[in-house]
Amino acid sequence: MEAYILDAVRTPRARARPGKGALSGLHPQELLAQTLKQLPLRTGVDVADLDDVVVGVVSQIEAQGANLARNALLAAGWPIGIPGFSLNRFCGSGLQALSLAAMGVASGVQHLVVAGGVEQMSRYGLNADGGGTDGGNVDLRRRFFQVPQGISADLIATLEGFTRQELDAFGLRSQQLAARAQAEGRFQRSLFPVTHPQTGEVLLAVDDHPRPDTTAEKLAALTPSFIQLGARPEGPAGETLDELALRAYPRAGAVRHLHTAGTSSGIADGAGAVLVASKDYLRAHGLKPRARVRAVSAVGSDPVLMLTGPAVAARKALDAAGLKPRDIDLWEINEAFAAVVLQTMRALELDLERVNVNGGAIALGHPLGATGSILVGTALDELERRGQSLALVTLCTSGGQAVAAVLERV
Numbered sequence: 001m002e003a004y005i006l007d008a009v010r011t012p013r014a015r016a017r018p019g020k021g022a023l024s025g026l027h028p029q030e031l032l033a034q035t036l037k038q039l040p041l042r043t044g045v046d047v048a049d050l051d052d053v054v055v056g057v058v059s060q061i062e063a064q065g066a067n068l069a070r071n072a073l074l075a076a077g078w079p080i081g082i083p084g085f086s087l088n089r090f091c092g093s094g095l096q097a098l099s100l101a102a103m104g105v106a107s108g109v110q111h112l113v114v115a116g117g118v119e120q121m122s123r124y125g126l127n128a129d130g131g132g133t134d135g136g137n138v139d140l141r142r143r144f145f146q147v148p149q150g151i152s153a154d155l156i157a158t159l160e161g162f163t164r165q166e167l168d169a170f171g172l173r174s175q176q177l178a179a180r181a182q183a184e185g186r187f188q189r190s191l192f193p194v195t196h197p198q199t200g201e202v203l204l205a206v207d208d209h210p211r212p213d214t215t216a217e218k219l220a221a222l223t224p225s226f227i228q229l230g231a232r233p234e235g236p237a238g239e240t241l242d243e244l245a246l247r248a249y250p251r252a253g254a255v256r257h258l259h260t261a262g263t264s265s266g267i268a269d270g271a272g273a274v275l276v277a278s279k280d281y282l283r284a285h286g287l288k289p290r291a292r293v294r295a296v297s298a299v300g301s302d303p304v305l306m307l308t309g310p311a312v313a314a315r316k317a318l319d320a321a322g323l324k325p326r327d328i329d330l331w332e333i334n335e336a337f338a339a340v341v342l343q344t345m346r347a348l349e350l351d352l353e354r355v356n357v358n359g360g361a362i363a364l365g366h367p368l369g370a371t372g373s374i375l376v377g378t379a380l381d382e383l384e385r386r387g388q389s390l391a392l393v394t395l396c397t398s399g400g401q402a403v404a405a406v407l408e409r410v
């Protein structure tokens, strides 16, 4: 695939708190607009050349509705001739935006595209669009009862035989690696400080979601997060969510509720953007890219188990690039839940030393539509820091899908 990344930027991820989160007072269009504005500043490209602005955002309602992409580029003061559209592939939306941008330029149809993502979960938390997992389609629900992600994560942990200690150890690792990365400034290249649109006051300059004082003891003391959810009688005949999960996977015997706030991705606000260019555009403007998008993929997987797609998506992208898992220097597997990463690592026989080396969404938070584009920058920054070549970014999504992209430094 001939598609190149000129640069990737992101906001810090802010702990989501209605009215109180560091980024909760900004309109989400403004949050993205500030992110977009960084790209021409850093690369020197003329935004009038842009063929499109593609933005992932999951809860497309109210302030996040009205085609956020187009409004954000207008808010950025960019020319009215630039089009923009918003997409939703749940948690994979930000990486899906990159895939579309890469496909657009690789096909020769487009030459310069911004791929971004944003989610302000302080205002719009999980399922804020009211659609639930299946839009309330009772006919579909008879065939696939799609339990919420937390139940899926606990079901995966049960089926894979992961222990609470293993999940907690992964949660602790995420916090420790994120703390080290922050202390060593490993996120600095992608990050920019978000400011108040009127006063210019810095609202947030670094990720404020991590809990660096996390210990194994504190994690072990946390109550599992999804016990009550699992006991909710939401089935057509009053079955609980746990019973519905077990109906699809009777061999689990019982859903062991193991994930806690310390081993689940955090609810956060944030935005990211990636500038993608064709080879012709680079040549015509004498620009040097940071990386090439070698391959992208999207797959569907079991809609009940829901979160086991990343290994399948990664294999598909690796096959397209003619690579094997062992060829990848750095993996960014979105930490939706600890079990998701552990299951992906087991399925692909990955070495922990190469996976989420600067922590992930458990420590840093997961602003749903933004995370995919944020992880692109995280992976590139670390490849450059280490002088390595290949990264693979993958995210599971609600409804049993996953997306992946193979990135190569140039």
Ligand SMILES: CC(C)(COP(=O)(O)OP(=O)(O)OC[C@H]1O[C@@H](n2cnc3c(N)ncnc32)[C@H](O)[C@@H]1OP(=O)(O)O)[C@@H](O)C(=O)NCCC(=O)NCCS
Pocket: 091, 126, 149, 150, 175, 211, 213, 214, 215, 218, 219, 222, 225, 260, 261, 262, 264, 265, 266, 267, 336, 337, 366, 396, 397, 398
């Ligand atoms: C798991 C989940 C329900 C937890 O929500 P929550 O209980 O509101 O979690 P919080 O992060 O506010 O933590 C609650 C408390 O747990 C404790 N805690 C959380 N993380 C901790 C850690 N790493 N170490 C020690 N204590 C911790 C704290 O006491 C915290 O309270 P405080 O903020 O007042 O200090 C929520 O984060 C969630 O739904 N995550 C998944 C999101 C998701 O599904 N995304 C899509 C993925 S596919």
